[in-house]
Amino acid sequence: MKMGEEVLRIENLHVSVEGVEILKGLTLTIHKGEIHAIMGRNGAGKSTLANVIMGHPAYEITQGSIHYMSKPLDELEVFERARAGMFLSFQYPAVIPGVQVGTFLKKSTQSVRQVELSARDFRKELKDAMGMLNMDSSFLSRYVNDGFSGGEKKRLEILQMLLLQPKLALLDETDSGLDIDALKIVAQGINMVAPLAGCLIITHYQRLLDHVKPDYVHAMIDGRIVESGGPELAVKLEEQGYEWLEQHQ
Amino acid sequence: MSEQARDAVGDYRYGFHDPEHATIRFDKGLSEQVVRDISALKNEPEWMTEVRVKAYHHFNERPMPKWGNCSELNNIKFDDVTYFLRSSKQTEKNWDDVPEDIKNTFNRLGIPEAEQKWLGGVTAQYESEAVYHSIREDLEAQGVIFLDMDSGLKQYPDIVKTYFGTVVPYSDNKFAALNTAVWSGGSFIYVPKGVHVEMPVQAYFRINAKNMGQFERTLIIADEGSSIHYVEGCTAPTYSTDSLHSAVVELIAMKGAKIRYSTVQNWSSNVYNLVTKRGVAYENSTIEWVDGNIGSKLTMKYPSVLLRGEGAHAEVISVAYAGEGQHQDAGAKVHHLAPNTTSNILSKSISKNGGRSSYRGMLQVTPKASGCRSKIVCDALLLDEHSRSDTYPTMEVGNSTADLEHEASVSKISGDQLFYLMSRGFSEKEAMGLIVNGFFEPFTRELPMEYAVELNKLLELEMEGSIG
Numbered sequence: 001m002k003m004g005e006e007v008l009r010i011e012n013l014h015v016s017v018e019g020v021e022i023l024k025g026l027t028l029t030i031h032k033g034e035i036h037a038i039m040g041r042n043g044a045g046k047s048t049l050a051n052v053i054m055g056h057p058a059y060e061i062t063q064g065s066i067h068y069m070s071k072p073l074d075e076l077e078v079f080e081r082a083r084a085g086m087f088l089s090f091q092y093p094a095v096i097p098g099v100q101v102g103t104f105l106k107k108s109t110q111s112v113r114q115v116e117l118s119a120r121d122f123r124k125e126l127k128d129a130m131g132m133l134n135m136d137s138s139f140l141s142r143y144v145n146d147g148f149s150g151g152e153k154k155r156l157e158i159l160q161m162l163l164l165q166p167k168l169a170l171l172d173e174t175d176s177g178l179d180i181d182a183l184k185i186v187a188q189g190i191n192m193v194a195p196l197a198g199c200l201i202i203t204h205y206q207r208l209l210d211h212v213k214p215d216y217v218h219a220m221i222d223g224r225i226v227e228s229g230g231p232e233l234a235v236k237l238e239e240q241g242y243e244w245l246e247q248h249q
Numbered sequence: 250m251s252e253q254a255r256d257a258v259g260d261y262r263y264g265f266h267d268p269e270h271a272t273i274r275f276d277k278g279l280s281e282q283v284v285r286d287i288s289a290l291k292n293e294p295e296w297m298t299e300v301r302v303k304a305y306h307h308f309n310e311r312p313m314p315k316w317g318n319c320s321e322l323n324n325i326k327f328d329d330v331t332y333f334l335r336s337s338k339q340t341e342k343n344w345d346d347v348p349e350d351i352k353n354t355f356n357r358l359g360i361p362e363a364e365q366k367w368l369g370g371v372t373a374q375y376e377s378e379a380v381y382h383s384i385r386e387d388l389e390a391q392g393v394i395f396l397d398m399d400s401g402l403k404q405y406p407d408i409v410k411t412y413f414g415t416v417v418p419y420s421d422n423k424f425a426a427l428n429t430a431v432w433s434g435g436s437f438i439y440v441p442k443g444v445h446v447e448m449p450v451q452a453y454f455r456i457n458a459k460n461m462g463q464f465e466r467t468l469i470i471a472d473e474g475s476s477i478h479y480v481e482g483c484t485a486p487t488y489s490t491d492s493l494h495s496a497v498v499e500l501i502a503m504k505g506a507k508i509r510y511s512t513v514q515n516w517s518s519n520v521y522n523l524v525t526k527r528g529v530a531y532e533n534s535t536i537e538w539v540d541g542n543i544g545s546k547l548t549m550k551y552p553s554v555l556l557r558g559e560g561a562h563a564e565v566i567s568v569a570y571a572g573e574g575q576h577q578d579a580g581a582k583v584h585h586l587a588p589n590t591t592s593n594i595l596s597k598s599i600s601k602n603g604g605r606s607s608y609r610g611m612l613q614v615t616p617k618a619s620g621c622r623s624k625i626v627c628d629a630l631l632l633d634e635h636s637r638s639d640t641y642p643t644m645e646v647g648n649s650t651a652d653l654e655h656e657a658s659v660s661k662i663s664g665d666q667l668f669y670l671m672s673r674g675f676s677e678k679e680a681m682g683l684i685v686n687g688f689f690e691p692f693t694r695e696l697p698m699e700y701a702v703e704l705n706k707l708l709e710l711e712m713e714g715s716i717g
Contacts, residue, residue, distance in 0.1 A: 054672050078671035094669035098687030111674030160673065
């Protein structure tokens with residue numbers, strides 16, 4: 001496989017939250033067109049990794065570095081990271097009462113692309129994307145994530161990802177709480193974005209990986225990647241759990 | 250503009266002012282003679298002069314309200330206020346006849362444009378009197394009367410005499426007395442039986458002069474089975490000395506009628522805005538107050554409805570935005586005086602940069618008013634640690650069949666919301682603007698679209714100053 005340009009390079013990353021170290025020396029490089037899956041149990045630091053890459057202010061990098069498109073990330077604010085092409089699909093997307101999905105999507109697409117979009121062009125783009133994700137137009141007049149089911153929230157995340165066309169897509173447990181139909185739709189969305197982006201999929205389960213084929217699978221324990229491999233590693237982790245890895249520690 | 254001046258003006262977009270344009274300006278201060286002179290200048294019938302004089306004496310004797318912001322009220326220097334200022338010889342029907350600078354002011358405020366696009370009629374008041382007034386011919390042909398209040402009194406003295414002061418008597422409170430004594434301008438509307446005015450009619454109130462007092466008086470009567478939507482907007486220049494705006498609005502909804510009264514007051518932050526708004530709703534009628542308070546130094550305003558006829562309904566949706574140096578003391582009062590009457594009150598407030606917003610509400614159910622329902626929801630959003638929000642609800646329930654609900658909440662913008670929005674490309678201030686607009690959405694969706702868009706823009710501008 002021909003390697004695409006480097007999108008993300010994490011070296012020896014140590015991260016603390018309120019003085020407690022969560023990531024303890026994590027190293028990972030993602031190139032354009034690669035899909036990486038990180039698996040691990042609750043508390044392994046998977047969501048911390050996603051949040052710290054996106055720039056969450058509660059996380060402090062105490063050692064190591066993150067480079068995005070070969071530039072150090074620590075100088076960029078969260079919104080600048082978004083405008084530079086980074087996207088995080090949230091495990092628990094925030095509710096924004098009173099803000100309609102349609103308005104939100106247009107404003108956010110405009111913010112990220114830094115262009116004014118004509119109502120007409122945007123409507124067409126939106127309609128196509130929603131069609132692919134099998135979303136009804138009634139979504140657009142609802143308030144952002146307000147009263148949404150788990151599946152609806154995840155589909156809205158994927159819709160945003162399609163519209164924002166990221167260069168780096170971070171998907172934090174986007175598969176959790178989805179039925180099989182929704183899971184397939186989410187997978188379809190990821191597969192559409194993947195060829196042009198670096199993808200980092202954080203998951204507990206192997207089942208999303210039946211529909212999105214990862215190039216690399218990483219097992220994470222206690223703030224570090226302890227084992228990397230191909231798709232077969234995901235199967236093994238699903239079947240055997242993580243104990244066999246802990247013994248190596 | 251010097252740095253200092255810009256600091257004072259801030260983001261207030263309407264803070265410009267024109268050279269003063271007085272054809273008649275009264276000396277500062279108030280006396281019985283001033284009251285009589287205003288009445289004489291307007292050639293009013295004697296009964297009106299007498300009402301004014303009685304109200305003036307009541308104003309003198311009546312103590313300041315004991316609630317709201319007493320210390321701030323006591324700062325009002327009544328002797329420094331100009332009580333009457335005529336800036337145009339007459340009310341024109343064509344914008345081209347309005348004096349040039351005044352016309353330009355209203356152009357900048359977008360009034361003529363709005364009139365062409367979506368309004369059924371417009372009154373533009375500048376200082377004490379209307380300078381422009383117009384109503385669509387089709388409405389006039391249906392018998393709809395829409396005039397400035399001075400013309401209303403001249404042309405329909407009997408209707409005015411029948412209803413003036415019946416909903417808000419001068420003895421109601423100190424500022425109602427002041428308004429009755431020196432009122433000038435405002436709107437007079439009568440909608441005949443069964444006529445539905447489909448397009449909103451608008452009044453716009455502009456204070457231009459320094460230390461000005463504006464005391465408009467509005468009376469709207471919707472006859473049986475009719476309906477009307479009245480919209481009002483208000484702005485003033487930013488001066489270092491204070492102006493006083495003290496209006497009285499009286500609404501009368503006859504059997505089966507519907508009145509909606511929408512306000513977005515965006516006074517500059519040197520204006521005391523002390524307004525009495527009340528409506529009487531007869532059998533199966535509806536009165537809706539949609540009341541937005543964005544500007545002013547101190548606002549004290551509690552739109553009220555007296556539900557006097559069986560099955561009548563009141564709706565009060567209000568928002569208040571209190572920034573630095575501002576106190577919005579707003580709320581709603583609903584009196585259930587007849588059986589099976591219903592009311593909904595929704596109040597939303599935002600406080601920022603040390604601003605203070607208070608909800609002050611009164612809900613009354615009298616013993617004979619059985620089967621009433623009322624729902625009150627008050628939500629406050631605090632944008633920082635040094636801002637303040639208070640709730641002062643009062644309930645007097647004299648009938649045990651009443652079904653009442655009251656919910657109140659105080660919230661802050663959460664870090665999760667900000668992070669989520671910023672991860673979608675919004676800067677921190679854009680994210681806050683979005684959250685604030687969303688918070689006010691239940692209010693803005695009730696406004697005509699053009700107003701809603703304008704208000705959202707305004708709030709986004711206000712957010713720019715909120716990040717350190």
